[in-house]
Amino acid sequence: MWPTRTGGARARAAVVVCRWPEMEVLEERVAEEPVRFPYVPGLLSFREAPAALAALSKLSHPIDCLLVDGQGRAHPRRFGLACHLGLWTGQPTIGCAKSRLYGRVSSPGPEKGSREPLVDANGEVLGSAVTTRDRCKPLYVSVGHRVSLEEAVEIVLACCRRTKHPEPLRLADRLSKA
DNA sequence: GCGACAG
DNA sequence: ATCTTGTCGC
Secondary structure, eight states: OOOOOOTTOOEEEEEEEEETTTTEEEEEEEEEESOOOOOOTTOHHHHHHHHHHHHHHTOOSOOSOEEESSOSSOSTTSOOHHHHHHHHHOOOEEEEESSOOSSBOOOOOSSTTOEEEEEOTTOOEEEEEEOOSTTSOOEEEEEEESSOHHHHHHHHHHTOSSSSSOHHHHHHHHHHHO
């Protein structure tokens, strides 16, 4: 799982600053790293964090909270990418993943706002499966750093006005691929 | 041994 | 993640 130094491989990350809840974009930053670690389930932070931190360091505008495309506490070791970025930057962070990595959960209702707890084998709550748009598959929200799960879910829902994915993540995803 | 497995 | 085909909604 160590560095795949395939010539010229670049890790690319993007971050956007939005005004909440209007989602007015205030700033956009992208950053690249010369080598990237391979993707290994459970170790995504090693692949994504360096570039993400580099992009964050280029911001000149203050932020209130980071919405991260990945898990927070909903991780085998309770420490996904959102937790790493939160601890590293000191900023409040929220993990918001498109699919499940760890934990059991039943399907939430089909109406936006429905949610079901994501739990581990002992019943400990790791996060929530949240329906962010009517009839769409849920997103997996979990605590990253300095936010409660309830706050995290409300913020994610508020960021999904007419789409399944939170506006900040859609913008950052688009920017990283441009 | 077999299935699961963020992006 | 990436690629491809087909369907649905604004």
